[in-house]
Amino acid sequence: xDNLFAAIPAGLGEEWIxxxxxxxxxxxxxxxxxxxxxxxxxxxxxxxxxxxxxLEGEARLRFADMAHDLTLGVGDHVLIAPGRxxxxxxxxxxxxxxxxxxTA
Amino acid sequence: xDNLFAAIPAGLGEEWIxxxxxxxxxxxxxxxxxxxxxxxxxxxxxxxxxxxxxLEGEARLRFADMAHDLTLGVGDHVLIAPGRxxxxxxxxxxxxxxxxxxTA
Numbered sequence: 001x002d003n004l005f006a007a008i009p010a011g012l013g014e015e016w017i018x019x020x021x022x023x024x025x026x027x028x029x030x031x032x033x034x035x036x037x038x039x040x041x042x043x044x045x046x047x048x049x050x051x052x053x054x055l056e057g058e059a060r061l062r063f064a065d066m067a068h069d070l071t072l073g074v075g076d077h078v079l080i081a082p083g084r085x086x087x088x089x090x091x092x093x094x095x096x097x098x099x100x101x102x103t104a
Numbered sequence: 105x106d107n108l109f110a111a112i113p114a115g116l117g118e119e120w121i122x123x124x125x126x127x128x129x130x131x132x133x134x135x136x137x138x139x140x141x142x143x144x145x146x147x148x149x150x151x152x153x154x155x156x157x158x159l160e161g162e163a164r165l166r167f168a169d170m171a172h173d174l175t176l177g178v179g180d181h182v183l184i185a186p187g188r189x190x191x192x193x194x195x196x197x198x199x200x201x202x203x204x205x206x207t208a
Contacts, residue, residue, distance in 0.1 A: 001180055003180050004157060005179040006179065021153075021181075024129070024206070025129060025130070026129070049125075051124065055179075070105060073107075074109075075110065075159075076105055076106070076107050077108060077125075078105050079125050100125070100130070100132055103128065
């Protein structure tokens, strides 16, 4: 048995992504951010659906189709449909996300 | 945007299960337990794979193939393969689980 908040390396320079579980067409990931944001002008544009929740820390998402950023605190979750362009504009020093991906 | 720890009715008598997101062959559920356990002699025997994590509270799982119960605190997660018989033997007064189900 593992813990979502344990076994996180110290001094991470980049986002730390690990698969917690996976099956046919589905993947559960833990993502640890430590202040990283998307590069200027970069937009995620994903083929799979992504449901994501912040479990520790805080983050902001910008969607190309929304006027204002979305601030996600602990427990806040959002479904990102395939092809919906978005950026990460803020992450707290230690932000733990859980993401569930599937082929839509 | 919704929050995993919000909009939980007070005075729940039974487990409270809601689908947070779903796609083809996959479902993300929030389960709120308030002390419920499996009935004596009842075993879950599921056709789908279930990955489950405790996000608030505490719970114990008993697997038919294990000698000792598994205690899950906040962040602890476990993958339950299809057909692996198990029971819930304890849940704290307010236990919030996140479960991801998929067709294996």
